[in-house]
Amino acid sequence: MSKPDLLIHTAFELFYKHGIHAVGINRILSETGVAKKTLYHHFSSKDALVEAVLVYRDQIFTDWLTSRMMQAGEGNAAILALFDALDDWFHDKVAELLPFKGCFFVKANGEFSDHAVNTICQKHKQNLTTFIQANVPRRSAELAQSISLLKEGAIAQAYVAGDLEAAKRAKLMAASLLA
Amino acid sequence: MSKPDLLIHTAFELFYKHGIHAVGINRILSETGVAKKTLYHHFSSKDALVEAVLVYRDQIFTDWLTSRMMQAGEGNAAILALFDALDDWFHDKVAELLPFKGCFFVKANGEFSDHAVNTICQKHKQNLTTFIQANVPRRSAELAQSISLLKEGAIAQAYVAGDLEAAKRAKLMAASLLA
DNA sequence: ACACAAGTAGACCAATCTGTCTATTCTAAA
DNA sequence: TTTAGAATAGACAGATTGGTCTACTTGTGT
Numbered sequence: 001m002s003k004p005d006l007l008i009h010t011a012f013e014l015f016y017k018h019g020i021h022a023v024g025i026n027r028i029l030s031e032t033g034v035a036k037k038t039l040y041h042h043f044s045s046k047d048a049l050v051e052a053v054l055v056y057r058d059q060i061f062t063d064w065l066t067s068r069m070m071q072a073g074e075g076n077a078a079i080l081a082l083f084d085a086l087d088d089w090f091h092d093k094v095a096e097l098l099p100f101k102g103c104f105f106v107k108a109n110g111e112f113s114d115h116a117v118n119t120i121c122q123k124h125k126q127n128l129t130t131f132i133q134a135n136v137p138r139r140s141a142e143l144a145q146s147i148s149l150l151k152e153g154a155i156a157q158a159y160v161a162g163d164l165e166a167a168k169r170a171k172l173m174a175a176s177l178l179a
Numbered sequence: 180m181s182k183p184d185l186l187i188h189t190a191f192e193l194f195y196k197h198g199i200h201a202v203g204i205n206r207i208l209s210e211t212g213v214a215k216k217t218l219y220h221h222f223s224s225k226d227a228l229v230e231a232v233l234v235y236r237d238q239i240f241t242d243w244l245t246s247r248m249m250q251a252g253e254g255n256a257a258i259l260a261l262f263d264a265l266d267d268w269f270h271d272k273v274a275e276l277l278p279f280k281g282c283f284f285v286k287a288n289g290e291f292s293d294h295a296v297n298t299i300c301q302k303h304k305q306n307l308t309t310f311i312q313a314n315v316p317r318r319s320a321e322l323a324q325s326i327s328l329l330k331e332g333a334i335a336q337a338y339v340a341g342d343l344e345a346a347k348r349a350k351l352m353a354a355s356l357l358a
Numbered sequence: 359a360c361a362c363a364a365g366t367a368g369a370c371c372a373a374t375c376t377g378t379c380t381a382t383t384c385t386a387a388a
Numbered sequence: 389t390t391t392a393g394a395a396t397a398g399a400c401a402g403a404t405t406g407g408t409c410t411a412c413t414t415g416t417g418t
Contacts, residue, residue, distance in 0.1 A: 003365080019290040025406060035366050038409080042364095046406065053208050102289060110286035111198040121228035125340045146348050148340070153332025161304045161327070169325050173352055178345050182395075203375060215377080221394095225376065300398050 102159030243270030262350035
């Protein structure tokens with residue numbers, strides 16, 4: 001793995017677990033064994049690394065979720081598959097997403113205000129809602145927002161309250177919404 | 180206002196807006212005009228202050244939400260009132276909660292792991308779910324979890340995606356759930 | 359063989375972090 | 389009026405922060 005990739009990968013693990021402000025550059029360096037000069041050769045600042053980590057996670061997560069949805073077909077089947085995918089995630093059955101610790105974008109967004117991070121997080125959510133919209137009856141924007149709401153609710157409920165069955169509940173509500 | 184209350188109140192404002200790790204003790208001190216010695220006279224550490232802030236917000240928020248619910252009656256009426264209350268919150272019509280910036284407990288929880296903060300946040304959510312359960316048909320725990328999920332989803336969606344009408348959507352889904 | 363980019367270790371910097379401490383003043387109750 | 393607790397300003401300590409820099413060693417493509 002190239003040094004930049006290694007830094008991004010390790011930084012994500014640490015940020016996801018402990019929070020972004022709680023993890024210093026020196027910790028990322030010592031965990032990776034990479035020299036400080038090398039980090040600043042590839043990233044102009046910690047902020048730049050943070051943004052690269054968000055882009056990295058966005059790609060991994062979006063690719064995983066959309067492929068799980070498309071794999072199940074189109075339309076309602078894809079929407080229902082979304083919640084099956086979440087259920088697998090909550091129960092740590094998705095190796096590529098790492099052990100479930102909530103939504104990285106929600107967490108990252110909460111640590112900043114009026115910052116590039118907020119824009120990236122908002123865009124990530126918007127992209128997913130757009131993808132959902134393409135699979136919803138009448139391509140209704142309203143319906144897509146409601147499905148997104150159920151998705152966010154399931155993630156938050158699973159993480160903060162420890163309700164690992166939240167995705168199953170959300171799926172039932174989604175099904176009744178689509179009917 | 181007593182010094183401890185002033186510290187807690189100001190710390191909450193700063194933590195809520197910028198995140199907990201992003202706000203240092205010195206900033207809280209300079210914004211309040213309180214001396215450092217005084218802070219450490221009342222709170223043994225920053226962690227102790229953080230916990231006091233969480234307890235403070237828990238009280239404000241829970242009192243507000245439960246009174247809004249009870250004010251509307253009992254049972255289904257109370258549940259529907261919950262979403263009306265959220266709608267007011269999102270649109271900054273509730274002065275005592277300060278300008279809406281998402282759920283403080285979700286944000287705080289995301290900044291720590293294996294920490295007293297996580298326990299407090301989880302307990303806060305549990306207490307609200309218990310209150311919801313008392314107003315749900317058959318006092319069903321399942322149903323209460325689903326309502327909580329809708330509540331969390333609405334807050335996350337309103338904050339991260341900027342969908343200020345999320346509470347209205349959640350209310351519709353809740354109504355169909357209660358029918 | 360040569361050149362150039364990518365890597366190394368780690369000293370160093372200024373700023374900031376939490377937390378301690380001294381020395382002094384204010385305030386309210388006994 | 390005395391006395392104790394709560395408050396003040398701010399110097400100080402030690403650790404850590406993000407970031408720079410020098411001097412040196414790799415590895416790769418031409």
